[in-house]
Every structure is written in structure tokens, then in C-alpha cells.
Amino acid sequence: MKVLLMGNPNVGKSVLFSRLTGANVIISNYHGTTVEFTKGIMQISKKTIEIIDVPGTYSLDPSSSAENVAVEMFEQGNIIINVIDATNLERSLYLTLDILKKNKAVIIALNMWDEAKHKGIKINVEKLEELLGVPVIPTCALTGEGIKKLTDRLQEAVNPAFEFDDKWDKIGSIIDKVQVITHRHHTILERIADASVIPITGIPIAITVLLLCFWLIRFVGESLIAYVFEPLFETLWLPLMMRLSNLLGNSGILHDIIIGKLIDGNIEFMESMGVLTTGIFVPIGAVLPYIIAFYFILSLLEDFGYLPRLAILVDVLMHKVGLHGLGIIPMMLGLGCNVPGALSSRILETKRERFIASTLLAIAIPCMAQIAMVIGLVGKYGIKGLSCVFITLFIVWILIGIILNKFVKGRSPEIFTDIPPYRIPHIKTVIKKVWMRSKWFLKEAVPYVLLGVFVVNILYTLGIFNMIGKVFAPIITGIFGLPKEAVGALIIGFLRKDLAIGMLVPLHLNLKQLIISSVILTMYFPCVATFVVMIKELGFISMLKSVGIMIIATVIVGGFLNLVL
């Protein structure tokens, strides 16, 4: 038996899903958090039931590819748990009436019950149940209130013979009978919410918030490295590796693969290039601290409800690159990892927008793993080098966006989205989310980095890097001004960009070369994980076009930097 959670965006379907199944899914305070379906299992009185969380939708008539997923899944469900928002009953009922007309057994979870109480909204649940002809259970998914009752009454889900002429008339008459709203004053959160979208106050707020976020990410990341990760590696892992190195005889092929090259008789985590030294250190010692810091800050922004408001403020700018304001969401998620970024472009309505968003993401948005390594490498020369890298990428993002906007066929509609109220982030949800995303990072990164280090050693030993380096020397040295050994980084960049940046360390590049290589490593091609997702989302032909744009842009930008710096 399949049970489907259907409802408007941002009503708490995913919270409810994780309550029912115990499975972890991403929950945030904006519409379009869930863009895929997730299946989970629940046991009710010894019966196994499959529960499916789907993206939110306003009607059974989809207008984005995320909504499409929901409507396609709808056909497969046997029982529909229609999750509705008690603070926004009227709009929620629009979808409910659509659902009731289809031939499905329905039960309603009247969620956000706690918030409705705070807002002075009273709903007569028995009356609503009687009028709709299906069970209605008030719930507060966050605390778990009402969940037990919901599962107890799941079998009572029915398909009522529900008739009406005009949908809004029907909804109006239901609302009149069940809902009473007592007036109340604006809360402080509501006032801050309004201030963040009025241009005179909103723009200074946005700049402050973003700068504060950058500063916080760097502060948290660096502190984690200095006080947690570096001591761990220096006092625990290093002695262990030194002992292993001795056991392996300090040299030889096996030693080089596992421990790597000793530098002045010592292991250098960034340079040695052994599977257990550099291979472990890059993802865990150098990148993970920044991943944790980034996702902590991002989760706070998400759960507070800031992202959709930022979308309003940047809407005009985003139109210059052929997107509307919500296009900022894939970009922000992409700064963590391009994979969820590319997936979240599903919240955009048209194919054209999704093509532009994923291409811009892959070309000009470095992921946190890469950023962390660039900070480590280029940051040594102070803020100048770093700003050079990121400002270049920003300009590339805008220019390519403007060009794509001119030439890509299709339509870019205007923004049209629900703006959720500000909510105080639920600290447990935030921590859980950081934990999930960090775990996901490790699962993705560690195997690829280990494989990457292994491949580096093999290719190096076989002299293949050298061969390819000679072939591509005219481009790498001639156009980009890099030593031909940098080809190794470009090859490994297909696998993992963080490791690729790490491979620049032993080359002892000067600042100019570091800037150029950081920029071209971001632009020239997505890493394999992103590549796979993009093919799936865009289709093969569009992906080919996208890759063509990346390669041409890289040559132009890399060559330009080499000339002017």
C-alpha cells in the first residue's frame, strides 16, 4: 500500500514524513525544499506501509518540474495524506478540493496547528471534517503532536462523493462555517520581515547579512581547523602514519601509494599524495571544517526564511541573466555542493531557466570543497588573491548569464512565489541538517578523493601525466601560463575539484598562476557527480552545449587573466 503526502509547498510535509518514517529528509522554511520524491517505510499494527514525500504543489496542474514530480506520483498513491496549513486554510483547500474530486482515499493533516493558535486563528475541526467528509487531524509536525492520532485514523481515509459548482464559492462557504480569526498586532518578526523586503532597509540588511555570513563561515571554519581538526591530525594521525611509513620501508611503490612521498623525511599532508595521508587529509582535515561551517550558516538562513526574501531583492539582477529571483536558491545551495544546486533548479518553471541556471552554476559557482582548498592555498597571500579569484568568477557569472539570456531560446517567466513568514530556527532541526549534509559530503567525497589519489599515483608512475602534459603544453603553458605539470590537476578535476586544487601545492606556483588555475579549475568542467546530475536533468544534447560553453569560456577567461595579471 502506498501512502502519499500531498500539499502546498512549505506546509510541513517533509517534517511529517520524517516523523512517520524516522527517515531523515531536508526540511527548510521556503517553498521548493523537496524537489524529488523520497520513499519511506512505516509500520502500523504489523502492516508495512510505504510512505512517499513529494514536492509541494498548489494544484494538480503543475507549473514547474518539481510540481510535475508531485502530480506524477499522485496517480500512484492509494491513500493521500493531504497536509494543509492551518494558518492558510483558504489556499490549502484549493488543492484539497482538487484531490477530493479524484478517486482516492483521503485523510487530512491540519498542520501548523501551534502557529495558527499563536496567530489567533480558530478552526472548528469537527465541522471541517463533517463538511469535507474525510478525517481531519490537527497536527504540529515539529513537536509530534497529533501524529499518533493521524496514524491511528489512517484506515479511516475515504473517498467522499464530493460535489461543488464553483471552487472558490465552496471554499468560501466552508471557511465561513469553520474559521474565526481574532485580530492581533504585528509581531516583531513580522516587522523585521517587512523591513527586509523594502528596498531602503532591505538592501543594507541583505549586504550586512551576507557579509556576516561570509565572515562567520570563515571564522567557524578556521576555528574548527585550528582547534579540532589540525590537532587531531598532528597528534593522532601523523605519528600513526610515520610508523606505518617506517614499516613500509620509507619508499617504494606500495609506500608511495599508501603514504606518498616523504618531503625532507616527513609526511606533508597536503603534498605527499598518499591514499592514507593526502587522501584522508583533503576531505576531512581541509574541507570538512568549512563544509560544517557553511551548512550551519546556510541552514540558519534557510530555516529563518531569509532566502525567498533575498530572491525578491535580487530579482531585477537575476532577470539580466535570464532567471528570476528564485534562481538565487540553486546558486546558494551550489556554493555548498553543485549537486544539490543543480537539482534545486527544478523549482524554476521553464527548460530555458533550468539550462541557464545549471550552466551558470557549473561554470562560475565553486563548491565549498573547492573554496576551502582555494582559501588554504591562495589565502596565504592575503585577501588580494582571494578577491581576485572570486570577483573574476562573479564577473564571468554575469557576462555568461547575459550572453545566455540573449541566445538561449525559450521563455523566462516572472517570479511568482509564496514568501513564508520568518520563523525562529529550530536548533535541533538545524543540527540534524548540518549532520545529514556533512555525512552526505563525506560519503561522496572520501571514496572519490581516495580513488583520485590512487589514480594520481598510477598515472604519475606510468608517465601518463607527462605524456598528456606534453600534448596540452601549448594550451596550458601557452595560453594559461601554467607549468605543464598542472595538467595533472586538470585531469583529477574531473573527479574531485578539491583534490585538484591540492595537486597544485607541490608545483609551487606564484600568486598569478594560483589565481588562474583556481579560476579555470572552477570553470572548465563540472566534477563527475555534478556532470551525472546535469545529464539527467538537462538531457544529453543540452549538456553537450553546456560543456561547450564551459570549455570556450575557460580558454578565453584563462587567457585573458594570463595577459592582464
Next chain:
Amino acid sequence: MNKIFSLANIQANKNCKIISVEGGYGIIKRLDAMGIKEGKIIRKISSQPMRGPVLLEINGSQIAIGYGMAGKIIVEEEE
């Protein structure tokens, strides 16, 4: 008789009543699904410069719509 505006050019922070929604079938249907339709009371919260989006409040919740769409929502001021 009250003055008639489009939502794009009415002042912010005034309650107003929608008297019609122009535009194509698709737009009307999407707005309709969000409850934006004739007879509803709405309030414009803010608009952005350079034909940026308009934020409006309806039934206690907020919706951002593009400038073009806002121009198609015809409203009259409520006292």
C-alpha cells in the same frame, strides 16, 4: 467612486480590493490557485525599483509576483 490602479503602481501599505485580473488564461489560473482573484482584499507590502517584483499580502500570507503580473491586477483603494 474610488480611483482605480493596477497593483504595480498603487502605493504600498494600503488595503485594496481586486476588481479584475487581466491577462492570459495561464496567468489567471495560476493567480486563482493562490487566491488572487476578483473581490479579494489585498495589501501591497513593497515593490522593488526598476520594475522589480511586488510583494503582496492576502489572507495573512505573502506572495511575491513580477511587475508585469502586478500590472494586470486591477484594484481600487479601500477606505
